[in-house]
Amino acid sequence: MALRCKSLITSFAFLAMTGCTIIPGSHYEGIESNEKTQNLEQELEKVNIQLIDSALITQQKKARTAAKPISSLVGVNTRDYQYKLGVGDVVTVGVWDHPELTIPAGTQRTAEFDGFKVQEDGTITYAYASNIPAAGHTISELRKDLVTRLARVIENPQVDVKIVSFKSQKAYVTGEVKQPGIYPVTDTPLTLIDAINQAGGLTEAADWRTVTFTRGDKTEVIKLEDFYANGDISQNRLLQHGDIVHVNRNDKQKVFVLGDVKRAGTVGVTRYGLSLAQALSETGGINENTADANGVFVLRKRNLETDGVIADVYQLHAKNMTALVFAEQFKLQPSDIVYVTSAPLARWNKVLSLLLPSLSTVDAIDDLSGN
Incomplete structure (x- = not known):
């Protein structure tokens, strides 16, 4: 199993070195083994390979901290808060x-x-x-x-x-909220979370993971998901006059579904999450007559310098009916690559025409879509 997936990742790397964009269903020839590819194969030993099964699903559930109802006033200093009058009050x-x-x-x-x-x-x-x-x-x-x-x-x-x-002080909420506008700062403490709620909450196109918070000439990124999902109260802020809260679009919050599926392309990840089953369904599902049901892979990029690994590779044995349950419970992350092969894994290196873009190519696509 490990050897087969190493071959899969090696093929990804071949594409990165050639600089070619491979369209699923096309055919590319001329890739030859050389010193660069041999060195790369050695580096690809630093790849985590796991089967999508009950043990992995349980592990993921434990890793995700359950969302908790948290007071929006927790984590900010409201104890000594006192409103100061201004012109117009x-x-x-x-x-x-x-x-x-x-x-x-x-x-x-x-x-x-x-x-x-x-x-x-x-x-x-x-x-x-x-x-x-x-x-x-x-x-x-x-x-x-x-x-x-x-x-x-x-x-x-x-x-x-x-x-x-209260006329003298106000904060601004802009971007992907339902009611962007100006919100007064009053004698009741107004936090960043309060302001987003008063603005009607996030839209479907909102990047729920991060927002930008600007005070004066300083701007910082607030990890909104860490507050809601993990209870990180340090992400909240007590707003002052002139503060700006901006919610970006989630254009880069997507996964790539490629290979032997009916409609290869991208699928957006909403703030409610995206499962492997949903991603496959959004692209029409696998081609039942030609796809290898045991060749459903998820490639997740990692940082070699900080994590010590290049990528995590997950494989789903979709021929097993139980695997459909696993696919529904397996949560994807933005920039994940889902690939379905139509060839037996033992012949993987002979079917380069079905390979998905390399990880570096995906990064390039992200950059272009953000412009």
Whole structure:
């Protein structure tokens, strides 16, 4: 089994060295063994080969951390959060036992209409207290200042101050969300996850794995999938005025299905995942009359420098009815290559015309599709 799959990967590498793009069903000749291919065959010993069976499925399930309902406020510092007033915000002021200093609620008026707006100079003006600094201050600081000033004319004033309109601060949610737009920053902490939810959530075309978060001149990548699926609370952020959350498209979130299938091509991976069975189904399934049901392979690229292996190769024995269950449970990852051969594996090197593009070619396709 290991020898057969090594032959499969060696054929992938041949294509990489020739620089040729192979279309499934075409025929390519002229590949000759040389020192480069021999050296490459030695490197291809660093390949993980596994059968898609119950043991592998169990292993994958254990490796995937189950998604957990996590409070969007966990992982960000909201304990000491205090909203600071800004120009355009509106407050109301009430003084207990002094109705002359409290504007009564009117049926035809709103609290925002009757309230006190923070002016361009950052102040508000109230009876017995003019030009009170407000911008950049918390509601508690404003109340304390009012109490101090009113105490000059009222004994032990009991003052109530509320914000009735938040106009000064906002965050932006753009890209692949259902309702992109401007969202106010208020006295209730607004996190990155909250903002995406308020924007209606992600669209079907959204790259659910990562979003970009920009504050000032600094941009970082937030791994959204790590938050939702793995409970990585470090991915959340407490938003401030001017922050931008951008959700990219998932153009590169796809797998390649090639070989002896009815419609070779790419299949998109949604945020709900994609199984091997779904990928084969999306391409019309294997050709029953010509395909080798035991020759269903999944090639997953790895980083040799960090992982110590070039790729993981998984094989499905589709002639076994139980394998159909395994195919449904085997989860694919973006950029996986699914290949179905129509030739016995023992003759693999003689059917180069059916080989899929090399891993490097797939990377090139990804780059082109992203432009």
